[in-house]
Amino acid sequence: MAMTATVGHAHADPHHIGLVVEHPGPAPKRIVTAYGFWVFLLSDIVMFSCFFAAYAVLVGQTADGPKGSEIFEQRNVAIETVCLLLSSFTCGMASIAADVRNRFWFYLGMGVTCALGLIFLAIEFKEFADLVARGYGPSRSAFLTAFFSLVGCHGLHVSAGVLWLLTMMAQVFAKGFRADVLRRMMCFALFWHALDIIWVGVFSVVYLLGGGA
Numbered sequence: 001m002a003m004t005a006t007v008g009h010a011h012a013d014p015h016h017i018g019l020v021v022e023h024p025g026p027a028p029k030r031i032v033t034a035y036g037f038w039v040f041l042l043s044d045i046v047m048f049s050c051f052f053a054a055y056a057v058l059v060g061q062t063a064d065g066p067k068g069s070e071i072f073e074q075r076n077v078a079i080e081t082v083c084l085l086l087s088s089f090t091c092g093m094a095s096i097a098a099d100v101r102n103r104f105w106f107y108l109g110m111g112v113t114c115a116l117g118l119i120f121l122a123i124e125f126k127e128f129a130d131l132v133a134r135g136y137g138p139s140r141s142a143f144l145t146a147f148f149s150l151v152g153c154h155g156l157h158v159s160a161g162v163l164w165l166l167t168m169m170a171q172v173f174a175k176g177f178r179a180d181v182l183r184r185m186m187c188f189a190l191f192w193h194a195l196d197i198i199w200v201g202v203f204s205v206v207y208l209l210g211g212g213a
Contacts, residue, residue: 029183037187041194044157048198051150052205059210061142068147068210071136073127077207080123081199084158087116088196095189101177110169113192117162124155147206154202157195164188 059068094109128148131137138148168188171181 029179033183034186034190037190041190044194045198048150048153048201051146051153052201055146055150055206058142058146063141063143065141065144066136067143068206071131071134072207072210074207076123076127077203080120081203083116083120083123084196084199087113087120088193090116091189091192095185098172098177098182098185103172106172107169110165114162114165117158117165121155121158121162124151128152151202151206154195154198157198161188161192161195164191 090109090112092109094106094113097103097105097109131144136144138145165188168181168185171184175181
């Protein structure tokens with residue numbers, strides 16, 4: 001009986017005699033969602049790369065206006081950087097809490113992440129407002145145009161991230177840790193961490209290199 005089954009399988013599959021070849025089904029939704037969101041993040045990184053390239057080309061075009069070293073306040077930038085890097089840690093803690101279905105630590109992690117993000121945005125908005133009040137708006141020179149475009153685009157992404165964060169908290173409150181909610185939380189965490197990585201580039205290229213020029 002066993003020999004018959006083996007011979008029959010040999011005729012059905014002459015390249016894998018005696019072996020049963022199993023074909024896995026479609027990938028889980030979590031994997032598919034993560035892959036698709038990574039594609040979006042890569043497109044976003046390409047956009048920021050264009051802003052970085054434009055800034056690198058225009059950083060010296062001040063039109064007899066101020067240079068970066070004359071307008072940047074390194075203390076405020078350092079506070080912004082600390083807030084955003086800490087928010088990445090608290091976002092990671094919230095993601096772990098979501099995976100283990102712990103509401104208290106999830107809300108605590110997301111709440112602290114939101115607070116740090118709002119502090120970052122407040123400092124950045126104050127910086128922009130002070131520059132415009134001093135006559136150093138984006139129309140003053142090509143350098144300032146590139147500066148406001150690059151840093152402002154990142155700030156808009158952080159603003160969108162804060163709104164997304166609040167939406168995730170509301171969804172967990174209303175629906176609990178359902179599979180679809182956890183997939184959205186995973187995408188949010190990827191988005192927030194990507195913003196931190198981009199800010200490291202902004203901090204290094206714009207404020208550290210430009211502030212010392």
